[in-house]
Amino acid sequence: MxxxxxxxxxxxxxxxxxxxxxxxxxxxxxxxxxxxxxxxxxxxxxxxxxxxxxxxxxxxxxxxxxxxxxxxxxxxxxxxxxxxxxxxxxxxxxxxxxxxxxxxxxxxxxxxxxxxxxxxITLIYEQNRLEQDRQKLEALGRLTGNISHEIKNTLQPIKLMSEMLNDWQSMDDKQIKRCIEILNENVTLANRVTQDVLSFSRKSSEELEKMNTEDLRKDVSLFVKNLLHSRLKFLKIIQDKPSDEDYFVEIKHNHLHQILINLVNNALHAMDDKGRLTLHWHYEDVDPMKATEMGIGTGKYLCIGIEDNGHGMSEKNMESAFDPFFSTKPVGEGTGLGLSISYRIVKEWNGTIIASSNENEGALFMLYIPVKH
Ligand SMILES: Cc1cc2nc3c(=O)[nH]c(=O)nc-3n(C[C@H](O)[C@H](O)[C@H](O)COP(=O)(O)O)c2cc1C
Ligand SMILES: Nc1ncnc2c1ncn2[C@@H]1O[C@H](COP(=O)(O)OP(=O)(O)OP(=O)(O)O)[C@@H](O)[C@H]1O
Ligand SMILES: [Mg+2]
Missing domain, CATH: 3.30.450.20 (PAS domain)
Structure with missing residues (x-):
């Protein structure tokens, strides 16, 4: 047939x-x-x-x-x-x-x-959901582990110093002063950890502050210099504003500091404290095509960049760098929240953060903040 x-x-x-x-x-x-x-x-x-x-x-x-x-x-x-x-x-x-x-x-x-x-495809859907739940739990476990570790790191010196101060009569003024300094430093550190976790879990509803970019430029370069102390060579590239007009940005000043602390710490970590850190400062006109690509509006932006010549990031790590809880640092050295919090903050200012990096060649994190006249 x-x-x-x-x-x-x-x-x-x-x-x-x-x-x-x-x-x-x-x-x-x-x-x-x-x-x-x-x-x-x-x-x-x-x-x-x-x-x-x-x-x-x-x-x-x-x-x-x-x-x-x-x-x-x-x-x-x-x-x-x-x-x-x-x-x-x-x-x-x-x-x-x-x-x-x-x-x-x-x-x-x-x-x-x-x-x-x-x-x-219900089964595949279920498996994906279970896998996502598992990943979330794993991230939560990692986060609580890291937070406990970081808080514990600050509590140990606090405990030690307070024990020493129990016997303050036998100490000289210099020793007492140093003890109090260590207490203060560690309380500030513990406060930063809890602050990080809090910023992550709630959206800030605080009012933004209108700031003159010239004042901000001075503040940012001083702040970054102070963060570095004398740890490494610090090169500053500043391209001044192109006209005499007054430019303003609407931001939260202490949030910008929080972002800079994280970017600079990330850079120092990537360079093992030796290397060259560059602070970029310039203005950029973002046209409609670039705006769509970057997910922001068109117009003039203030660009503040932190660049390092450290170990850089692989393409795979670049993709996840802004994800909450993503960290390549050992337990206790990073919660993996720094970049995701920074990104969320800059998004609230209608800006963005663009990362570029080549493995073994360093990384650049550029903040784009919309400029007002
Ligand atoms: C060949 C064929 C197979 C379809 N199979 C499904 C299906 O499995 N499940 C479904 O929800 N809709 C299916 N649809 C879509 C619906 O029949 C319908 O076109 C859709 O609901 C949009 O039209 P409506 O807004 O008038 O309901 C199919 C349509 C065609 C033509
Ligand atoms: N300048 C950089 N160079 C190389 N890799 C970087 C750099 N900045 C960030 N990364 C990578 O991105 C990851 C996420 O950074 P992020 O700041 O979000 O978290 P973290 O620094 O690991 O922890 P946390 O900031 O919460 O203490 C880092 O663990 C690192 O792998
Ligand atoms: Mg970090």
Missing amino acids: KLDIKNDILIQSIEHSNLAHTISRVDGDMELIYVNKAFLDQTGYEHAEVIERNCRFLQGDGTDPEAVKEIKRALLNYESLDIEILNYKKDGTPFWNRLRMSPVYDESKKLIAYIGIQSD
Whole structure:
């Protein structure tokens, strides 16, 4: 017996495929004119219950109306579509349906039907969700571990100093003064850790301050210099404002300091405290194309950059650098919140942070802050 490839084999393979197949007409309400056995098995319906009905009977309360709109739009434009949509079986059980749809044309290019292939991807969805939950728990565990470690690091000297001060009569003024200094330093450090965690868990609703960029320039370079002490060579590149006009930015002054502390500490860590740190300061006009690319508005921006010539970042680490809890530092040396908090803060000022880096060549983190006249 000779098999007709076009008809017999194609029909048999669709009929017995373990992927659900549906074919609908193009006119009327696009009712189903064919469904295979896998479709009936997947949805729990009988053949007679689905044939000559539009496939929307699979949708229900939890189905995203936007997904339905997307299907309708594709059908009206004769486009193929690959979409994930929440559907319901006959007994009401919800399932995630990966629906692939295409228009079917005859030899004279006339549209004759739509074909839909449905696969139940609920299990994959569940696995992804479980994996995400696992990652979140892991990150939370890492975070609490790091926070406890950092707080403990500050508590030990606090305990030691207070024990020593119990016996203050036997100490000279210099020793007492040093003890109090150490107490103060460690309380400030512990405060920074809790501050970091707090900034991460709530959105700041504080009012922004209007600041003159000339005043800010002096403040920022002094602040960065003080952060460095004499730890490394510090090179400053400052390109002054291009005109005599007064420029302003709307920011939160202490938040900018918080960002600079993190960027400078990251840079110092990447250079192992030896190397060259560069502070960039210039203005840039962001045109519509660049603005779309960077996810900010068009206009003039103040750019403040911290550049180092340390170990830099691999492409993979660059992708995750701004993710909360992402850190390549050993436990206790970083919570992985620095960059994600900094990014969130600058976003609140309608700006952004752009990172660029080459492995083994260093990194540059550039803040873009919108300028007002
Ligand atoms: C061949 C074919 C198969 C379809 N399969 C599904 C499906 O499995 N699940 C679903 O939710 N919608 C499916 N649809 C989409 C709906 O039938 C309908 O087109 C969609 O709900 C948009 O139209 P409406 O806004 O009029 O409901 C399919 C459509 C066609 C043409
Ligand atoms: N200048 C840099 N050079 C190389 N890698 C960097 C640099 N800045 C950040 N990174 C990478 O990005 C990661 C995330 O930085 P982020 O500031 O968010 O967290 P952290 O410094 O690890 O911890 P935290 O700032 O919370 O103490 C770092 O662990 C590091 O891998
Ligand atoms: Mg950091």
